[in-house]
Amino acid sequence: MSQEVGVEEVAEAMFDLVKQTHGKKNLKPMDLIKAMIQKFGDDRCSKPLCKKAIRELIDGGRCIYSYIGGSYVTLPPEE
Amino acid sequence: MSQKERKTPLVDELEKGPWPSFVKEIKSVDNPKAKDLLGVLERSYQDKIGHWKHGGLVGVMGYGGGVIGRYNDLPDEYPNVAEFHTLRVNQPSGWFYTSDVLRKLCDIWEEHGSGITNMHGSTGDIIFLGCSTEELEPTFAALTELGFDLGGSGSCMRTPSCCAGMARCEWACYDTMGLTHDLTMEYQDELHRPPFPYKFKFKMAGCPNDCVASVARADLSIIGTWRDEIQIDQEAVREYANSSELNVLEDVVERCPTGCMRYNGQLEIDDENCVKCMHCINVMPKALAPGKERGATILIGSKAPIIGGALLSSVLVPFLEMEPPYEDLKELIEAIWDLWAEHGKNRERVGEFIQRVGLGNFCDEIGLDVAPEMVIQPRTNPYIFYEMDTADY
Ligand code: SF4
Ligand code: SF4
Numbered sequence: 001m002s003q004e005v006g007v008e009e010v011a012e013a014m015f016d017l018v019k020q021t022h023g024k025k026n027l028k029p030m031d032l033i034k035a036m037i038q039k040f041g042d043d044r045c046s047k048p049l050c051k052k053a054i055r056e057l058i059d060g061g062r063c064i065y066s067y068i069g070g071s072y073v074t075l076p077p078e079e
Numbered sequence: 080m081s082q083k084e085r086k087t088p089l090v091d092e093l094e095k096g097p098w099p100s101f102v103k104e105i106k107s108v109d110n111p112k113a114k115d116l117l118g119v120l121e122r123s124y125q126d127k128i129g130h131w132k133h134g135g136l137v138g139v140m141g142y143g144g145g146v147i148g149r150y151n152d153l154p155d156e157y158p159n160v161a162e163f164h165t166l167r168v169n170q171p172s173g174w175f176y177t178s179d180v181l182r183k184l185c186d187i188w189e190e191h192g193s194g195i196t197n198m199h200g201s202t203g204d205i206i207f208l209g210c211s212t213e214e215l216e217p218t219f220a221a222l223t224e225l226g227f228d229l230g231g232s233g234s235c236m237r238t239p240s241c242c243a244g245m246a247r248c249e250w251a252c253y254d255t256m257g258l259t260h261d262l263t264m265e266y267q268d269e270l271h272r273p274p275f276p277y278k279f280k281f282k283m284a285g286c287p288n289d290c291v292a293s294v295a296r297a298d299l300s301i302i303g304t305w306r307d308e309i310q311i312d313q314e315a316v317r318e319y320a321n322s323s324e325l326n327v328l329e330d331v332v333e334r335c336p337t338g339c340m341r342y343n344g345q346l347e348i349d350d351e352n353c354v355k356c357m358h359c360i361n362v363m364p365k366a367l368a369p370g371k372e373r374g375a376t377i378l379i380g381s382k383a384p385i386i387g388g389a390l391l392s393s394v395l396v397p398f399l400e401m402e403p404p405y406e407d408l409k410e411l412i413e414a415i416w417d418l419w420a421e422h423g424k425n426r427e428r429v430g431e432f433i434q435r436v437g438l439g440n441f442c443d444e445i446g447l448d449v450a451p452e453m454v455i456q457p458r459t460n461p462y463i464f465y466e467m468d469t470a471d472y
Contacts, residue, residue, distance in 0.1 A: 028234070028273075028276070028425065029272070029273065029274050030274065030275075030276070030420050030421065034421075047417075051268070051272075051274070054272070055268075055272065058141055058143070058272070059140075059141050061140070064136060064138070065138060065142070065143030065144075065233070065272070065273060066136045067147075067148065067232075067233045069425075069426065070233070070234055070276070070277065070425050070426055071143050071144070071233035071234035071235065071273030074136070076136070077136050
């Protein structure tokens with residue numbers, strides 16, 4: 001049967017999505033989770049796995065949470 | 080520049096009179112932030128608009144909540160409050176502190192921020208008002224060293240809060256402080272990393288007196304109750320009856336909302352029809368007490384927004400035992416969160432979500448059986464068709 005995707009791979013795919021949509025659409029954590037489950041399939045990707053991937057992006061500083069009338073995962077502001 | 084003495088005649092009006100005044104308090108803070116804060120307020124009164132913007136990209140590393148970005152829109156005129164962020168600090172259950180820890184909290188805040196606090200915010204947190212972006216991390220580091228953490232904001236679980244419960248109150252039907260601490264620890268991820276469409280608040284009240292207004296202000300209200308008989312000390316009831324301070328018939332029996340009490344030298348309560356309003360117990364505390372089989376009623380969906388659309392909670396589970404590790408409660412919470420997080424619209428509270436999808440469908444989806452206690456009033460709409468097993472109720 002199919003193997004679960006690695007956290008890093010999901011984090012990378014999430015980061016690409018955040019980059020692609022930057023400035024056009026803000027994504028909530030659940031939007032990212034749904035997109036990843038759709039991309040990898042629910043047999044290979046799960047909510048807990050996606051939550052770990054979001055945590056990795058945030059703790060690593062590649063993304064931040066920002067509040068824009070709701071909480072979103074976005075790219076950090078440019079220095 | 081901003082250090083010059085500002086004239087604040089409109090704001091000064093709020094210092095007059097015998098009552099406590101926030102203006103007096105802010106003026107007593109000897110720092111430039113406090114002076115500019117009053118300046119902005121005076122300006123707002125003159126212009127009849129608020130000069131604050133909120134939100135944006137501000138917080139501490141790794142957390143998606145706990146800091147509410149505040150900026151004023153006249154930074155050149157009021158540079159000391161150009162950034163004036165709010166920090167929410169997770170309060171201890173029941174708001175118990177030693178005077179020593181309060182002094183240390185104040186020291187941290189005087190060193191890193193404006194020195195102005197708000198104890199406590201409406202969700203329950205300790206509020207530090209007025210932090211610059213640069214001082215957020217040092218303040219957070221000092222707080223964690225003292226054993227404190229930030230609370231929730233944004234689309235997070237908000238800092239759970241509770242009444243003083245068993246620590247100070249004889250009516251507590253479960254350990255509100257224990258549960259609050261347990262949920263706070265269990266759901267650290269949901270507190271600090273916003274996973275929901277909008278905020279989610281818990282409030283724990285030890286009995287139906289609901290001193291924390293849980294029924295009006297929490298997405299999940301956990302209100303202590305009992306399911307056996309009210310405990311009666313007949314001798315103490317007679318003492319009340321013989322005293323001049325209370326008329327047991329007029330003040331107690333006739334005020335029972337369901338008329339389920341009788342008194343004829345002996346107090347009788349038809350407990351099947353008692354709705355646990357607490358009236359009789361509050362009026363005769365020496366004679367009556369909640370029953371011995373205690374737990375909590377779980378209600379869902381209230382919110383008290385500033386502008387409009389307030390909702391009260393509806394009963395979800397009529398009675399649940401409240402013993403650690405609270406497995407049944409946590410199973411229920413997680414089922415609610417899963418459904419709402421996936422299908423809720425942006426900025427839709429769980430109560431609004433239930434209004435949109437219907438309580439019946441909501442219960443179906445989270446795997447909860449309907450109970451007669453969920454029905455607020457008999458049906459008036461003839462176009463609702465019940466299943467036979469539902470009609471048995
Ligand atoms: S809600 Fe009930 S148990 Fe809690 S403090 Fe108030 S009266 Fe006491
Ligand atoms: S708690 Fe309220 S409803 Fe119950 S017996 Fe007392 S007064 Fe009546």
